[in-house]
Amino acid sequence: MSRKPEPAPSDAALPDAAAREAFAYAQAPRPVGFPVAFRLKGKALEVERMGRVDRLPLERVSEVRLSYEARSLAPGALRTKLRLDDGRTVVFTSISFRSMFDARRQDAEYGRFLRELLRRIAKAAPQARFAAGRPWPIWALISVFAVAIVVALAYFAWQVWLVGETAIAIAAAVIGLVGVWQLEPLVRHNKPRAFAPDDPPETLAPKG
Incomplete structure (x- = not known):
């Protein structure tokens, strides 16, 4: 008796696989200015500003630093800074400005994107240094x-x-x-320490 062919997977089954290939995060880092979009594509981070896209290979990352910064006119922001081996840096935070006096916290989206970014950097650049807080x-x-x-x-x-x-x-x-x-949170969150990329401090990398 011939066996019926299995049905092809529907589009509804694809989002998880697609999400693994391209994670995205966007923010307006300043009260006045244009939004910045970050996308993970395989072993690269794409940064889009004003229609220009820069592609940064993750194997070039030499240091990742997570920190907290106080804002006078906005909630405190969680901050990620990537340093590449050629001296370039990439910074993004958990705050997105809608206007001069309206800043929105994006902790869940930020944490979700950051944790995936850390996982991919650890795989692509095992020599990278992972640090939390500010230098001593x-x-x-x-x-x-x-x-x-x-x-x-x-x-x-x-x-x-x-x-x-x-x-x-x-x-x-x-x-x-x-x-x-x-x-107080500026001192507490920024105490210098190293961390494992698969277990970043939850206070600086919220679980989405």
Whole structure:
């Protein structure tokens, strides 16, 4: 008895395979300017700006650095910086601006794209260095600066409170609390450490 041929897979079964071949991420990195699109195509990263596409071979990546940056007019941003062996760099963040005062967090999309990018870099460039946080000298400077600001504001608030300037003391205390709110994650997330590309810190590479 002849065997019936198996039906060809439908288009509905293809999205997962297609997604493995080309992951994409887009953001508007500045309040004024054009969006930037990033696409993973096999062993290359394509970066499109204003219609121009640059193709960067992943085997040329020498360092990947994940970090956190505070924004005065926007939520804190997660940041990825790729350094290639020819000195070129590529940067993208988890924030996309819609206008001067409207910035949207894209943590899920950012994390999904970043984790796939790390996986492909590790495969294409096993010599690449994977680092989280800021370099030690910069992180130490940020930490000292943050502590100095908070201590100075607390001391000032206490001194003006003692002489009866209650309104000024409260204002200084509020400014100090805002400073802690801004600076604490900057210090905590940016502590220097290495990481494995298959297990990046979730605080800097959210799981999508």
